[in-house]
Amino acid sequence: xxxxxxxxxxxxxxxxxxxxxxxxxxxxxxxxxxxxxxxxxxxxxxxxxxxxxxxxxxxxxxxxxxxxxxxxxxxxxxxxxxxxxxxxxxxxxxxxxxxxxxxxxxxxxxxxxxxxxxxxxxxxxxxxxxxxxxxxxxxxxxxxxxxxxxxxxxxxxxxxxxxxxxxxxxxxxxxxxxxxxxxxxxxxxxxxxxxxxxxxxxxxxxxxxxxxxxxxxxxxxxxxxxxxxxxxxxxxxxxxxxxxxxxxxxxxxxxxxxxxxxxxxxxxxxxxxxxxxxxxxxxxxxxxxxxxxxxxxxxxxx
Numbered sequence: 410x411x412x413x414x415x416x417x418x419x420x421x422x423x424x425x426x427x428x429x430x431x432x433x434x435x436x437x438x439x440x441x442x443x444x445x446x447x448x449x450x451x452x453x454x455x456x457x458x459x460x461x462x463x464x465x466x467x468x469x470x471x472x473x474x475x476x477x478x479x480x481x482x483x484x485x486x487x488x489x490x491x492x493x494x495x496x497x498x499x500x501x502x503x504x505x506x507x508x509x510x511x512x513x514x515x516x517x518x519x520x521x522x523x524x525x526x527x528x529x530x531x532x533x534x535x536x537x538x539x540x541x542x543x544x545x546x547x548x549x550x551x552x553x554x555x556x557x558x559x560x561x562x563x564x565x566x567x568x569x570x571x572x573x574x575x576x577x578x579x580x581x582x583x584x585x586x587x588x589x590x591x592x593x594x595x596x597x598x599x600x601x602x603x604x605x606x607x608x609x610x611x612x613x614x615x616x617x618x619x620x621x622x623x624x625x626x627x628x629x630x631x632x633x634x635x636x637x638x639x640x641x642x643x644x645x646x647x648x649x650x651x652x653x654x655x656x657x658x659x660x661x662x663x664x665x666x667x668x669x670x671x672x673x674x675x676x677x678x679x680x681x682x683x684x685x686x687x688x689x690x691x692x693x694x695x696x697x698x699x700x701x702x703x704x705x706x707x708x709x710x711x
Contacts, residue, residue, distance in 0.1 A: 443512040445540055446519045447533060449526040449550025452651075453627025455486050457551050463487050465548065469519040473508060475531060479523045496520060501532045509540050524651075526552045530572045530598050553626050554596045557653035560633040561594075561621035564658065568594040574607060581607065585614040592658040601648040611656065612638045619657040625650040666691055670704055680705040 446465050451457040466472055466489045473496035474480040480493065496504050512518055520527050520536070527533035529552055537545055558565055571588070574581045574597060588595055599607050604622075611620070617639045625631045628650070636642050638656075666687055673683045684701045 443515045443544065444517050445508065445512050445536070445545050446517070447527050447537070447545065447547040448519045448521050449548060449552060450480070450483055450521050450524060451627065452524045452551045452553050453625065453631070455483055457627050458483075458487070459548065459550055462548050462550055463489070465517075466491060466519050466521070468517065470516040471511065472519045472521060473504070475522040475527070480521055491519070496532060498532045501535055505536050505539055508536060512540065512544050524551070524553075526550060529554075529570075551627075553598070553651065553653055556626055557621075557623035557633075558594065558596060558655060560623050561655040562635055563594045563619065563621060563655055565594070567592070567658070568596055570596045573598045573600075576603065578606070578610065582610055582614070585610055589614055590659055590662065592661050594658050595656040597654040597656070599652045599654055601650060601652060604646075604648055604652050604654070605643065607654070608641055608643075611654070612641060615656055618659070621655045622646060622652060623655070624652045626653070664691060666696070667704065670701065671708065674705060674708065 446469065448462050448465055449458075450462075466484070466487075469491050471494055472480075472484070472489075472491045473494050475495075475497050477493045477495055484491075484493070494504075496508070508518055508520075520533055522531035522533070525531065526547070528537060528547075554570055558568060569588075569591060571584075574584055597607070601624075608622075615638050617637060619635070619637050621633060621635045623631075623633045624647070630647075630650070632647065634642065634645060669690065670683060670687060673686055678686065680702050683705060684696070684698060687701060688696050
């Protein structure tokens, strides 16, 4: 815990001089607890960062980085001299207790990934799930899939973020096939060395759906390519840089309830009981009472 005088309260509420501490007014001063900040960093252009994020990073006690060498470019650009420590998928489990102990002892900790928002296809999930929620603040900021979704021209009303697919072909195909009936726009991340193989697997599953490939977001060579899986324009694709692949959602398929209605009729159930059973089994479907009764009446005479 840190203790500050009440006279300092305005300082901590002044956004121009804002410091990321969790202040609680107690007695004669402000008792300040530690805090964990999940800080998004640029996915391309180094200027894609908020003033608040820079302030948080500068005033943190430690910054935990996915790769301290990669993060050095961004941190040095903004003259952020906070001590850096490593935090990646290979040591996340061992670092969780260390970070939580620091936060609970009153330290302000920031976590950053190489690019984008930690926890989105990057380490951080275990840490956030195990620390008390009142000690976590995730700042708004850069992430690759949002601008890619908007650029794609596909529906933004409903979408599902999948992230990276399994690297092994059999597992990847199994995952893609499980997504075939989803009606939302699907969003995938993919590395350039595996993108061509992934697109061919997607073509097998999604056949004639519209799609988009967005790469190098916020960088000089940013590119969005829209196409249909019936003919993937491989000659126009540059397999360099991190890629976002977006796939049009499938059409909603009408559910055929009538074989089940007939089955219940054959079991001797009354029309009223059949209606109740069908409504229970098909909760997400619009079941019309009159249609059920008409069907039962018509087919009971056959």
